[in-house]
Amino acid sequence: MLFPNIISFILRRLKFKKGVKYYFTFAGFIIIASFISMALLAPYIAPYNPIKKAGDPLESPSFKFPMGTDGLGRDILSRIIYGTRIVLRVTLISMVLSFLVGVPIGLLSGYAGGKLDSIISLFMDSLYAFPGLVLAIALAVMLGPGEISMGISLTVVYIPTYFRMVRGETLSVKENLFVEAAKAIGAKDRTVMFKYIFPNIIPSLPIVLSLNAADAVLTAAALSFIGLGITAPTPDWGFDLRMGYPYLTSKIWWPSTFPGLMIVLLTLGFSLFGEGLTEILNPRLVRK
Amino acid sequence: MSLRVYIARRVLLAIPMILILLTVVFLVMRVAGDPVSAMLGAHAPKEQIEKMKEKLGLNAPLHIQFLDYLWKILHLDLGRSLIWGQRPVLEEIMEHFPATLELSISAFLFGVIIGILTGTFSACRYGKLIDHFFRVYGIVTYAIFIPWLGIFLQLIFGVYLGWLPTSGRIDPLMAPKTITGLYVLDSLLTFNIPSLISAVRHLILPTVTLGFYLSGIFTRLTRAHMLNVLQRDYILAARARGLSERRVIYKHALKNAFIPILTMMGLQFAALLAGAILTETTFSWPGMGTFLTERILYRDFTTVQGTIVFFAILVVLVSLIVDIIYVYIDPRIRY
């Protein structure tokens, strides 16, 4: 159901309409696509094996090693390329999971209203108010290191985000006359929710997804940075950023700078895409 | 409804929120994983495991553990550390709290002031180039990974230019007499100028690192609300009375746009804490963030749990305070 929407957005954008918001979305899309391609084509484009020593430790960027080598002599560029896989896996999978949990609950809660809605909302709001990173840290500490525990931590942290967004939309769509009409002709609650309300929420979903992805990339990187992410020697941007830290005072800037740059770029890609879409779908300021 | 009733209701609402969070923390720390293997590793000898279990009270049924946990928290007992001197967790937290507070306040002021000023500036120049610039600024700042920004600033200002220190809170042996625990404030109160200079120098880079993304958020927010308010009739009416443009923008427009901005300030506090953890780790700033990450590495379970509980309560309290302040400021609710 989502795919036709995404495809039509892409096609519309390729028409190069005037306006900053279109450039944003397009730029964001290009960035995201590049990273996904990089992850998929990793074995073909990475010059070296990311977890094996390829040269002398801490060699500065050169033609041989475009981003230099890290403290263990591994090629940073290759680690970055393979690192894309980890980041995207963890981020996208956790997003899909939180989406699958948060959206139906939001739909249900918003539609049902009353006491059930109040209780669930209270729970979700409390969770949402809590700093996401701290909750992720708590979960990651208990679940141990590894991709899966990172994924679960992120999933739990972002469920309230999807819940709130979908519930809000449900509440406003619920007020429309056609919902009342549907109920009047005897449609079951399940039908009203999925056939009538949900399709009206779909347009705002890509926005929440991409903005949330941006946040997730940052949180995942933060977890790795603190040391709660994957285990060495798996290439992970946040982890590598941290590993490069001791060498900074010696002016060896490349082990930290490049992984960090990748984090920023990927986050930026998702942000631009999401923000651009927001402007396109909800024209903000209509001057009189 | 009257002011008192509103405040009472709001306070009452905070209680279930805290309870929910405490429960979540409890569940995560006891049920999501095994605290013992988290501490000792999966292959520790059986004897050690049993001893640890006893110590952590993990042999009692879950609901007893939970009630015990709540009871202790009510009495401000967050347990004792499992390492070194086994000091009370709350005590150790309070030692590190002022550092985090100082950094947070500093970054908050930085981010909010710059954000509001640039947002207002941008709104008044709607459609012009500088407005577009700040719109992009608002989006980009959010994506800048805090440790990366910190490292970047450290490289430039610390390593290459050598202008500012890259770690710590103050030069050793320069710490001022402790009155509030906030070095800048204490230095001022004791007229200790060298101490003040050192404290400020150490505060600059971490403040910018932590406050940077915040400034982006407030630029966007202020700009959006200002644009909204500037379209209102009372702004036109104020101009029609010959008021100076400066007065119209600040006393009439910004004051009205400020209220939703204030709400956002409260909401941003939680994110600020998260960012503080990262900033402190990057700059070896001796606050709660560094404290937490350290204890995680040492597998000091009770301290980690206690610190997270502290965060939870802190967040709810701050949002409560902000909501109450908000009600005082907006006369439409008061009367």
Added chain:
Amino acid sequence: MIAMNRNNLLSLENLKVYFYTEEGVVKAVDGVNFIMDKGETVGLVGESGSGKTTLGLSILRLVPPPGRIVEGRVLFDGMDLTRLSENEMRKIRGRRISMIFQDPMTSLNPLMKVGDHIVETIMTHEKILREEAIERARLLLEDVGILPERFNDYPHQLSGGMRQRVMIALALALKPDLVIADEPTSALDVIVQYQILELMRKLKQTYNMGLILITHDVSVVAEVADRIAVMYAGQLVEYSDVNSFFNKPLHPYSEALLESIPNIQLSDKKLKYIAGAPPNLIDPPRGCRFHTRCPYAENRCSEVEPQTVEFERRRFVKCFKYLR
């Protein structure tokens, strides 16, 4: 039109105000000529979109972008307001010429006390002590019929009628020569409308200022005004004294306007309305703008724009009927 003499207060010469929008150039005010005397009350009448509000705003140079005064002069007290700097203009706003807006709820700053609005205005234009300004503000509020204890109230604590009184006090605070009231009673219910109009009439006698009363309600004009100016599609189509106007309106549009007012005594007649719709201001029709809806339309009406003619002493009309 005529050259200004000592009695004149305001003169608009060929005023054109256009809005440059994405869809095109909206000619909101397209060549208006107008003169009024000191102490006169002029009712500026027209339907929504006729340009009357824009005209009012342009006198104070408060037309919001993308609107601009494109051509013409606004002569006031020997000055051309279109040529003044923003600073000089600010000295005029609120002090020599002031404005009352339609919706009093949204025209007052919700976070500022009612009395403070007035104090602020006074202190902006005069160098006096705050205490003095507060005293004057209190007296002003009394003048408009607001109890002194309401000085420290916030706008939302007042009723619609009271808020409009505050707006009036604000407008008169510095004893201006001219007050422009843009639909001052449209947002109020009928009884309050009457009270406000009475108040305005009374204050006019005390302050003797010029008043431009912008409204779509012709009956209000009949009550209060000396002269009436009728606007249609951005142009002034008739301008005369009130008595002659209501006796026998000149322009076909004015005729139709008066006929469409429901008359209780003729209850068996159907409600009359003006067929058709106001023209698009981006692309107005050639010739007279009213000709598509005019029952007297001739051939020349669709080809050339009629000139404004002085039918009788100080009665102006823009229609071919009166052109020899």
